[in-house]
Amino acid sequence: MRGPDVPAKALDARALAALAANPGCRRRAILDGAGVNKAALAGALGSPSGFGQSQFALTRGNAFEAKVKGDGGAELLRLVHEHLDPTAAPPAGAHLPDLGAPGPEGRTARTELTLREATHGAAGTGTGRWSLLDHPMFALDVAGSPAFLEPDAVVVHPDGSWTVVEIKSFPMLDGSADPAKVGAAARQAAVYVLALEQVAARLDPAPAVRHRVLLVCPKDFSNLPTASAVDVRKQRAVTARQLARLTRIEDIADALPEGTCFSPRLPADELTAAVESVPATYAPECLAACELAFHCRDRSRAEGAVTSLGRSVRAELGALTTVSDVLAAARGERGDPADPAVAALRRAARLRAEALETAATRRAPQGLDAALEADGAGAGQPGATDGTAGTWGGPHR
Structure with a gap:
């Protein structure tokens, strides 16, 4: 196609x-x-x-992501520990598995196997080890077609739970970022959470997928990373419901x-x-x-x-799907008067007509004001013979 x-x-x-x-x-x-x-x-x-995104924004974002994940992901894991799991052991000597495999199907299978091993290595053996998966890949069924998803990172906590990490290049100023951009990032992370939940459901026992994701951004006007925990439960529920409705x-x-x-x-x-x-x-x-x-x-x-x-x-x-139908219903030319939408449109049209009529009436000269305006308009004009020029047009006006 x-x-x-x-x-x-x-x-x-x-x-x-x-x-x-x-x-x-x-x-x-x-x-x-x-x-x-x-x-x-x-x-x-x-x-x-x-x-x-512009090429400049992509280059800046890639450079910032590389900085966040540098030194074996030490700074990224520190932010996860600080904002999401402060009671766990510090992430010293974290495990960074290799996720390389041919094709998206191979990478998906490799990611699932790595998650299984990292989860059992953390919770099963009681070692309390942190693991950082850099650009893992998951498959999510969308309307009968598989979609391969690649989040920035997924962290396996010492208790075996999983966290999605989103790294963005827009800044956090005084601890807060643009709400519209944060909302878009939350909706994107919610898709990753849904895909992770499907992977977790295939493991026994199923690990917990945390609904608080970590959003990492530049701090103020610098290139230093800062982070905030974002709860995506609402976005996850809405996304799951909408994807289920797709034809x-x-x-x-x-x-x-x-x-x-x-x-x-x-x-x-x-x-x-x-x-x-x-x-x-x-x-x-x-x-x-x-x-x-x-x-x-x-x-x-x-x-x-x-x-x-x-x-x-x-x-x-409601049933009015075109602008012409709406205008015709407002004028009383079409539509069922018992329809609430039609009734509301006709009432709005009457109120508008009354408001315009009232405004026109207020603008029209009335009584003495009209006479004064007429006299003022004629005073001093060539051919004026009413003798009022000296009265209304002179210094006593």
């Missing part, structure tokens, strides 16, 4: 969090499931997106025309027809999470869909 000789784009936790935030969008589900590069697709459709990829693909292809190398008209054959659910929030957001926004506006105004507005309007 992505075209011959077109490499697949891996589905990462950031994309999964965005997909879970909009589970009704079949277009994104099938494109992500097929490994389509949506940035290249958006450019071929004539609606390039600025979504994503299976096979069901979406079966409903497409035969031979549908999303290769950016296709002619523009064929590519547009292929993309439009899959229904999308656009919302303004897509602008911060999807490469096709500009294309879908243009289509939504052209169709007059109320979803372009936001999910909350769409939910309030």
Whole structure:
């Protein structure tokens, strides 16, 4: 579906969090499931997106992550010990296993085996050893298709429990960071927690996956790392529920025309027809999470869909799905008066008309004020014969 000789784009936790935030969008589900590069697709459709990180931000983030994990992960483990497990033994001489293996399936199997060994080595033998897994890989089933996820790090505590570590390059100023960026990081970490829970469920006994993850960021305006514990239980529950609601990829693909292809190398008209054959659910929030957001926004506006105004507005309007339907219902030309949405729109239209009428009445001159304004307008004008120029237009005015 992505075209011959077109490499697949891996589905990462950031994309999964965005997909879970909009589970009704079949277009994104099938494109992500097929490994389509949506940035290249958006450019071929004539609606390039600025979504994503700049090369400078990526370079800065990689340099900061290398600094945090330097010296055998000593600083990272110190932050985990300080913020999440201060009663445990200090992480001196931590275990850093090698996770190298061919292919994502091999890395996934190697990560699971390493987690099993590290957990038994910590809790089973009573040695109280810390273990740091640098860029492990897990598989998470998403709508019947496996997604391979790679968190920055996972720490195995001396008691055998597991913690997800997220390393970001945005700063923490006076101990707090941008709430929007922290929220995005929490949703991304929640996906990793879900994948870890599936791995833990296959072990006997199943280790505990901590729902407090460690967010590591630069301190103030320096390059020194600082950290904060973030509880992701709410994000984990929402993500799990939304992912469970996703339509299976096979069901979406079966409903497409035969031979549908999303290769950016296709002619523009064929590519547009292929993309439009899959229904999308656009919302303004897509602008911060999807490469096709500009294309879908243009289509939504052209169709007059109320979803372009936001999910909350769409939910309030019920069966009224287009702007023209809403305006017609407000004017009393369409809709059932017993419908709460229609009744509210008509009441709002009446209140608006009354407010405009009142404002126009207040602006209109009345009584003596009108006469004064008329006299003032005529005073001193050529041809004025009422004799008031000296009275209203002179120094006594």
